[in-house]
Amino acid sequence: MEAREARMDSAFDHGLAVPQVRGKLRRRLVPGLLRARAILYGILAIILVIAFTLAVSVVFLRIKGAGDLLITLWPAYAFVLAGYLATRGFKDRKLWAFGLAMTVGVLLAGLGVALVLGVMGVSGGDGNKAFAVVLLGLIFVGFGLPLTWSLTGSRRWFTELRGAEGPAIRTADVLEQEVTVADLVIHPGAVPAVAMTVAPTVAMTEGERHGNVDPLVSVRGLKKHFPIVGGLLRRQIGTIYAVDGVDFDIYPGEVFSLVGESGCGKTTLGRTLLQLTPPTDGRVVFNGLELEDVDPDDMRPLRRKMQIIFQDPFGSLNPRMPVSDIIGEGLFAQGITNRAERDKRVEDSLEIVGLRRDYTRRFPHEFSGGQRQRIGVARALALNPDFVVCDEPVSALDVSIQSQVLNLLLDLKRDLNLTYLFISHNLSVVEYFSDRIGVMYLGKIAEEGTVEELYRNPRHPYTVALLSAIPDPDPRKRRKRLVLKGDVPSPAAPPSGCRFHTRCWLRERLGNPEQCSTVEPVLRVLDDTGHRAACHFAEEINEAVVQETAATQSVLETAVAG
Amino acid sequence: MTEVLAAPGPVGAPPDRDVLLEVRSLRTYFKVLDGIVPAVDDISFSLKRGQTLGIVGESGSGKSVTALTIMRLLDIPPASIGDGSEVWFDGREILSMPLDEMRKIRGNDAAMIFQEPLTSLNPVFTIGDQIAEQVELHLKIKKRAAMDRAIESLQLVGIPSPERRVKQYPHEMSGGMRQRVMIAMALSCEPKLLIADEPTTALDVTIQAQILELLKSIQQRTGSALLLITHDLGVVAEMVDNVIVMYTGQIVEQGTVHEVLLEPRDPYTMGLLESIPSVEKRGGRLSAIKGVVPSPFNLPPACRFEPRCPYAWDRCRTVPPDLNRVGSGGHLARCHLHTSEGAGRLPDALQRHRTALNLGRTLPTGGH
Ligand SMILES: Nc1ncnc2c1ncn2[C@@H]1O[C@H](COP(=O)(O)OP(=O)(O)OP(=O)(O)O)[C@@H](O)[C@H]1O
Ligand code: SF4
Ligand code: SF4
Ligand SMILES: [Mg+2]
Numbered sequence: 001m002e003a004r005e006a007r008m009d010s011a012f013d014h015g016l017a018v019p020q021v022r023g024k025l026r027r028r029l030v031p032g033l034l035r036a037r038a039i040l041y042g043i044l045a046i047i048l049v050i051a052f053t054l055a056v057s058v059v060f061l062r063i064k065g066a067g068d069l070l071i072t073l074w075p076a077y078a079f080v081l082a083g084y085l086a087t088r089g090f091k092d093r094k095l096w097a098f099g100l101a102m103t104v105g106v107l108l109a110g111l112g113v114a115l116v117l118g119v120m121g122v123s124g125g126d127g128n129k130a131f132a133v134v135l136l137g138l139i140f141v142g143f144g145l146p147l148t149w150s151l152t153g154s155r156r157w158f159t160e161l162r163g164a165e166g167p168a169i170r171t172a173d174v175l176e177q178e179v180t181v182a183d184l185v186i187h188p189g190a191v192p193a194v195a196m197t198v199a200p201t202v203a204m205t206e207g208e209r210h211g212n213v214d215p216l217v218s219v220r221g222l223k224k225h226f227p228i229v230g231g232l233l234r235r236q237i238g239t240i241y242a243v244d245g246v247d248f249d250i251y252p253g254e255v256f257s258l259v260g261e262s263g264c265g266k267t268t269l270g271r272t273l274l275q276l277t278p279p280t281d282g283r284v285v286f287n288g289l290e291l292e293d294v295d296p297d298d299m300r301p302l303r304r305k306m307q308i309i310f311q312d313p314f315g316s317l318n319p320r321m322p323v324s325d326i327i328g329e330g331l332f333a334q335g336i337t338n339r340a341e342r343d344k345r346v347e348d349s350l351e352i353v354g355l356r357r358d359y360t361r362r363f364p365h366e367f368s369g370g371q372r373q374r375i376g377v378a379r380a381l382a383l384n385p386d387f388v389v390c391d392e393p394v395s396a397l398d399v400s401i402q403s404q405v406l407n408l409l410l411d412l413k414r415d416l417n418l419t420y421l422f423i424s425h426n427l428s429v430v431e432y433f434s435d436r437i438g439v440m441y442l443g444k445i446a447e448e449g450t451v452e453e454l455y456r457n458p459r460h461p462y463t464v465a466l467l468s469a470i471p472d473p474d475p476r477k478r479r480k481r482l483v484l485k486g487d488v489p490s491p492a493a494p495p496s497g498c499r500f501h502t503r504c505w506l507r508e509r510l511g512n513p514e515q516c517s518t519v520e521p522v523l524r525v526l527d528d529t530g531h532r533a534a535c536h537f538a539e540e541i542n543e544a545v546v547q548e549t550a551a552t553q554s555v556l557e558t559a560v561a562g
Numbered sequence: 563m564t565e566v567l568a569a570p571g572p573v574g575a576p577p578d579r580d581v582l583l584e585v586r587s588l589r590t591y592f593k594v595l596d597g598i599v600p601a602v603d604d605i606s607f608s609l610k611r612g613q614t615l616g617i618v619g620e621s622g623s624g625k626s627v628t629a630l631t632i633m634r635l636l637d638i639p640p641a642s643i644g645d646g647s648e649v650w651f652d653g654r655e656i657l658s659m660p661l662d663e664m665r666k667i668r669g670n671d672a673a674m675i676f677q678e679p680l681t682s683l684n685p686v687f688t689i690g691d692q693i694a695e696q697v698e699l700h701l702k703i704k705k706r707a708a709m710d711r712a713i714e715s716l717q718l719v720g721i722p723s724p725e726r727r728v729k730q731y732p733h734e735m736s737g738g739m740r741q742r743v744m745i746a747m748a749l750s751c752e753p754k755l756l757i758a759d760e761p762t763t764a765l766d767v768t769i770q771a772q773i774l775e776l777l778k779s780i781q782q783r784t785g786s787a788l789l790l791i792t793h794d795l796g797v798v799a800e801m802v803d804n805v806i807v808m809y810t811g812q813i814v815e816q817g818t819v820h821e822v823l824l825e826p827r828d829p830y831t832m833g834l835l836e837s838i839p840s841v842e843k844r845g846g847r848l849s850a851i852k853g854v855v856p857s858p859f860n861l862p863p864a865c866r867f868e869p870r871c872p873y874a875w876d877r878c879r880t881v882p883p884d885l886n887r888v889g890s891g892g893h894l895a896r897c898h899l900h901t902s903e904g905a906g907r908l909p910d911a912l913q914r915h916r917t918a919l920n921l922g923r924t925l926p927t928g929g930h
Contacts, residue, residue, distance in 0.1 A: 261769075403849070428840065431844075470767065475823055481771050488766070
């Protein structure tokens with residue numbers, strides 16, 4: 001009894017147990033320190049610039065008079081101005097932004113040389129002074145660039161620039177979803193306290209249902225927000241709440257799937273979970289190891305264990321690399337530097353995914369879509385991972401090829417003891433492929449449960465609509481669908497209360513209860529199977545209600561909420 | 563090359579009055595660096611007024627080229643249309659028609675919706691201008707009236723506050739909205755034929771459901787015929803009366819939606835249906851069509867599906883199969899199994915198909 005109570009205490013509103021942590025993997029330096037270091041270097045660099053300029057002007061060029069000295073200091077002005085503008089623009093004040101600012105300053109200084117040279121030459125000014133200024137400028141371009149490069153950790157700057165982060169959001173993307181700039185700055189309403197006090201009705205923990213095994217992956221309160229930058233100075237004008245507080249566990253050997261419409265945050269969640277992009281908030285525990293603010297560079301020991309297969313078999317392979325390098329890259333990074341050994345591992349993994357061993361010298365364009373996806377699978381498996389995120393692995397493939405790749409993934413899972421996070425928008429594939437499913441809507445999980453529960457007994461109006469939208473290849477089953485209104489709202493301005501309320505058919509049916517638009521529903525446990533849904537009125541949903549709603553719906557109204 | 567049993571009516575004479583669109587022995591080629599691609603290779607079918615026809619096939623099977631040829635939207639060259647190809651629309655042969663006459667038909671009587679609505683809308687004009695221009699051109703009415711007509715047609719496809727929407731540009735709308743606008747444009751002149759090429763492929767499932775429901779209700783209301791091109795057997799099952807299955811530029815099976823999807827008789831269609839994942843197959847492997855679609859430059863000599871076909875025998879490697887009649891109705895399949903030579907093998911093949919289709923259905927679900 002006491003143990004049970006302790007468990008109740010530890011269970012949050014999401015009804016999941018506190019993950020067991022055996023160790024931590026964290027950034028070597030906390031970001032605050034990093035930032036402080038960068039700023040310190042920056043100030044030092046500016047002082048150096050000024051001192052150096054003054055020294056050269058006074059001692060070697062014998063320039064006197066405050067006015068003249070102020071002119072010779074122009075590279076320093078450019079430096080400071082550029083640095084200021086650049087850090088203003090990069091709101092999340094990344095180290096690389098600072099490095100970039102420094103370099104931009106130096107380059108501006110170089111540009112200034114040409115300008116001053118021109119002005120002085122034309123006005124017939126003092127040739128000596130002009131020479132001094134030009135010289136100074138050149139010195140800065142020559143020495144300043146390597147200096148700032150090494151001072152501000154440009155290596156990291158480049159890895160981040162190259163796209164660990166990616167140009168996730170451009171203003172245009174957001175505007176396309178019909179949001180005005182005014183919408184963007186509104187923060188989603190704070191969750192009223194009432195919502196949090198709903199007691200979890202956990203009779204059995206998820207762990208117990210899985211035979212008292214610890215989860216392989218635990219995610220708690222995971223968030224990933226992207227700044228929306230716009231305007232000349234690239235200021236932050238809003239936030240995309242791509243993943244906004246997600247909790248779930250994945251148990252060893254299972255297939256956990258994420259479904260939802262495009263833009264609901266599936267891919268971001270997968271990438272954040274793997275620390276391919278740093279989370280804004282929340283915890284990820286992998287096999288008892290807490291991943292806290294891990295730098296992509298520091299993930300190397302874990303990369304081996306956690307892999308990803310990307311969505312697009314055409315875009316995710318480097319077209320200029322032969323297969324041996326595409327697959328071998330990861331092996332090399334893991335310290336397998338012996339060419340012969342690496343080649344053997346590459347050939348082995350090709351064989352595992354059903355390709356010929358002698359394909360290693362070929363380039364991606366020599367393969368069909370299905371074969372390329374196999375190469376992507378081989379690349380992920382070459383390192384013997386335990387956990388693989390499969391991000392829409394079959395979406396770009398034709399039906400006849402799709403089943404080949406799905407079979408391959410299932411065989412490998414069985415033979416190599418893998419655990420999958422499977423991301424897809426195809427609900428028929430997900431139903432066939434998964435053990436448990438999380439339905440995502442606007443950065444949150446709307447419903448979670450076993451395949452049987454979720455498909456037979458959906459308890460969130462959104463899940464009901466998704467299931468109703470699946471086109472069934474059996475013409476005898478033609479039926480009236482339950483069609484949702486409008487488009488998915490922009491993740492930059494999620495609706496207040498329940499995020500789904502702007503499109504919810506159940507809310508309408510119940511006469512628009514106020515709760516829906518004011519109180520954010522908790523993802524609460526509904527029964528013994530661990531079925532969870534984030535809807536105040538989950539109990540109101542049943543087959544009869546769904547059919548009746550579908551029958552009385554008008555097709556033309558369905559666009560109105562857009 | 564192959565004799566087509568479906569060849570409708572004598573060549574040169576118009577089809578029956580109730581037939582809106584009739585395609586006869588249509589061949590479209592592309593001349594490319596590596597040689598000639600027979601993108602559409604001898605295709606014949608007909609579509610009655612007010613009826614719906616679906617064309618399914620995987621990428622590269624020639625679905626889109628068929629539609630573009632019918633609408634005469636291909637650039638010639640690089641494309642060329644084979645001798646003896648005929649397309650009869652509303653009692654007239656349109657492949658031999660002067661282009662300006664064809665243009666009149668294209669806006670008035672036949673309209674087309676494409677996969678990616680953004681590429682087919684002009685980014686620098688407002689939605690209203692684009693619809694109104696089309697209406698003006700084809701219905702010969704004044705600018706004001708044309709704009710009213712544009713607003714009306716946006717209303718028809720369920721776009722909220724159309725008066726405001728007509729002033730917007732395509733990029734200011736979501737994918738679903740743009741597809742609605744395309745449908746509005748296509749319908750603004752009340753066409754007799756609507757060709758929709760993968761109208762929902764770029765959209766999310768819930769938006770796909772909106773658009774399909776919309777297409778269905780408008781098609782029923784206006785009584786126009788619908789030619790729907792898709793790779794999704796589910797969409798076909800939901801939307802059309804008759805189905806054509808294409809593989810490497812040829813029709814491999816044709817019949818009513820019930821015949822083709824419930825009693826497929828071509829091994830390719832059978833394989834496609836077997837490979838669809840379903841809940842009953844959980845815990846088991848999916849049955850898959852082995853190999854890949856052949857390159858258009860290196861097609862198998864006789865039956866093009868032969869290298870992938872589980873029922874192939876010697877004859878399939880030497881004699882190209884015709885579209886053979888299956889049963890008594892209009893159900894056709896391009897396969898030797900439906901000739902006297904293959905009759906002995908047919909029961910076994912059908913049995914294997916049934917087993918593959920039900921794979922895992924008898925097993926307990928789960929396996930995890
Ligand atoms: N402009 C072109 N030049 C050369 N070849 C072309 C051209 N357009 C299409 N093809 C070829 O014609 C064949 C049929 O193409 P089509 O676009 O009709 O296929 P599809 O069935 O519509 O495929 P998808 O589902 O990918 O749209 C393919 O082999 C394709 O490469
Ligand atoms: S809480 Fe209200 S708006 Fe949200 S899903 Fe439930 S009924 Fe719909
Ligand atoms: S003709 Fe032969 S190879 Fe072709 S589909 Fe029929 S059985 Fe298969
Ligand atoms: Mg196409």
